[in-house]
Amino acid sequence: MRAGTRDARAAFDERGDTMPETPTTSTAAVVAASELPETMRAAVYDGPGGPEVLRAAQVPRVLRLRDEVLVEVVAAGVNPLDVKTRAGRGVTPGITDYPAVLGLDFSGVVVQAPYAAHPLQPGDEVYGLLPFPRGTGSYAEFVSAPSLAVARKPASLGHVEAAAVPCAALTAWGMVVEVAKVHEGSRVLVHAGAGGVGHFAVQFAAYFGGHVTATASAENAAWLHSLGAHRVIDYRAERFDEVLDEVDVVIDLIGNVHADTGSRSLALLRPGGILVNAPTGSWPTMADEAAAAGVRASGFQVAGNAQTLAVIGRLIDSGDVTVHVSSVHPLEQAAEAHAAGETRRTRGKRVLRVREG
Secondary structure (H helix, E strand, C coil): CCHHHHHHHHHHHHHCCCCCCCCCCCCCCCCCHHHCCCEEEEEEECCCCCHHHCEEEEEECCCCCCCEEEEEEEEEEECHHHHHHHCCCCCHHHCCCCCEECCCEEEEEEEECCCCCCCCCCCCEEEEECCCCCCCCCCECEEEEEHHHEEECCCCCCHHHHHCCHHHHHHHHHHHHHHCCCCCCCEEEECCCCEHHHHHHHHHHHHCCCEEEEEECHHHHHHHHHHCCCEEEECCCCCHHHHCCCEEEEEECCCCCCCCHHHHHHCCEEEEEEEEECCCCCCCCHHHHHHHHCCEEEECCCCCCHHHHHHHHHHHHCCCCCCCEEEEEEHHHHHHHHHHHCCCCCCEEEEEECCCC
């Protein structure tokens, strides 16, 4: 190996990345369209409504274009945004054609790659995040995903568990690490700590040295302590702002839709502290209230990022981060999964199993 290559590989290793081996020419990236089905099974809906509008159907199979990776889906995550969108909120304005297929995250097996030397090739097990509604969602047998939003599946997880990771974990990582920049000694309050995003936020904040307090129901307290929370406040028995001292960071997964949770959280922040809010549209006066209180506040929108997914995958494989799946539903029971999701009493994530694998 030449010295320059050795130096470059050492730099990759120090960053915790894996430098790719010299690619070899292969025809595996191209699977003839004739070898793939023309249609695919999917959970679709014909317009906004209750969970009952979801139904199983055969729809045209998605086509791989440009840099995209065609993946045969084994499992798909069920997210609050899916539930809101099906009900006519969320990203409904971006859906121009029905029947529509919901779904953001997935885990499955690559069927077609963009080109022969691409790092992901047919047969590779991957997980990722779709830019829905800019295309068909993941409640289907196939997805065509931007290659920069797809990473190798953590080896320690099955596809069902892996499908619960991308959207929730990338959201938590963006809020905790990229925006709030939690570090050793940061005093962090995570609202809804037992939910899909919340249980990752607790773990990431603890991993980076934060002193973490989570709000949750009493029955989730022991579990959240096991994930790294130093304190769990039962939101049904105590008002968090009456029992907590000043904090540096609030990870707000509720907004201001109930009991002025957001406004009360701003009052807990130290001067210069930051509140990061994920439920879009849940608190239209957030910026003005934060400015008046002399603290910072920001919303957050998740984006697919293969590099971050790879880092999260390494944390999962090392045992530093875990994922919790609360229930698994066959694709044909997407309506039942959505009905359960509307209760907002989920520990971790719900997942649709699209096929065995």
